[in-house]
Amino acid sequence: MKQVPASLLTLLAGVVITLISLWVGQHHGLLPEQASEQAPLVDDFFNVMVTIAAALFLIVQGTIVWFIIQFRQRTGDETDGTPIEGNFSLEIVWTAIPAIIVIGLGIYSVDVYDQMGGLALTHQHGSDHAMAAHPVTSALDTPALASAMAAPIVTESSNPVESVIASPTAKYGFGAPTSEVGKAADLVVNVTGLQYAWLFNYPDSGLTMGELHVPLVKPCSLILLPKM
Numbered sequence: 293m294k295q296v297p298a299s300l301l302t303l304l305a306g307v308v309i310t311l312i313s314l315w316v317g318q319h320h321g322l323l324p325e326q327a328s329e330q331a332p333l334v335d336d337f338f339n340v341m342v343t344i345a346a347a348l349f350l351i352v353q354g355t356i357v358w359f360i361i362q363f364r365q366r367t368g369d370e371t372d373g374t375p376i377e378g379n380f381s382l383e384i385v386w387t388a389i390p391a392i393i394v395i396g397l398g399i400y401s402v403d404v405y406d407q408m409g410g411l412a413l414t415h416q417h418g419s420d421h422a423m424a425a426h427p428v429t430s431a432l433d434t435p436a437l438a439s440a441m442a443a444p445i446v447t448e449s450s451n452p453v454e455s456v457i458a459s460p461t462a463k464y465g466f467g468a469p470t471s472e473v474g475k476a477a478d479l480v481v482n483v484t485g486l487q488y489a490w491l492f493n494y495p496d497s498g499l500t501m502g503e504l505h506v507p508l509v510k511p512c513s514l515i516l517l518p519k520m
Contacts, residue, residue, distance in 0.1 A: 309350045317343030324503075333404045340400065344393060477513035479506060484517050 317339045326332060363373075405411060481504065482493040493500045506512045 305354070309347055309354075312350060313343050313347035316346040330408050333407055337400060337404050341397065344397075475511070478510040479512040480515065481506070481512065482515050482517050484519055486519070 320339075320342050322342070323335050323338060326335060402411075480495060482495060483504075484491040484493070489502055490504070491500060491502060492504045504514075
């Protein structure tokens with residue numbers, strides 16, 4: 293019986309890994325319900341990362357299992373293994389592929405950030421430090437109060453209540469229009485970043501929770517606070 297060519301096996305494995313990875317990337321069930329116009333952008337980006345991660349996991353773990361079986365020590369074999377110093381071409385390939393993936397994801401993330409209006413933000417400077425927190429205008433599809441994931445707000449100021457002024461052309465309302473600059477937000481939320489989560493505190497009511505709830509189409513200011 294003739295042995296199946298390695299190239300055909302590699303092609304078959306590539307097709308199977310691709311199909312499984314695409315399925316996992318769309319059916320992982322790790323994301324919360326979409327509650328804002330920005331959510332599809334972020335979710336699609338996350339799905340792409342899960343797809344790539346699933347493919348890499350299958351390739352790496354599959355290779356390990358295959359090597360364990362194929363190159364195991366046979367009964368009665370007391371000889372040394374074949375001395376292998378390395379493969380320069382292989383090292384180039386497995387260095388180039390992660391580099392391409394990381395660069396591609398970086399470009400994709402910048403595009404998502406731009407579509408959310410992030411690159412339209414401009415900073416006003418006070419007398420001795422930069423302005424800080426983003427005023428965020430909510431644009432949700434659900435009535436009354438809706439649930440949304442918050443983007444981190446980086447502050448360089450000692451006063452976390454100061455604000456950054458955003459371009460009025462931001463597609464998703466990431467920032468406040470010029471006409472609203474200087475006005476008090478309808479809702480102020482203090483945000484504390486944890487290792488794997490965010491805590492949202494509502495000063496007006498004293499509530500603290502792990503989900504962000506904001507009123508529909510109202511200017512909201514999210515203040516990122518240092519972890520105590």
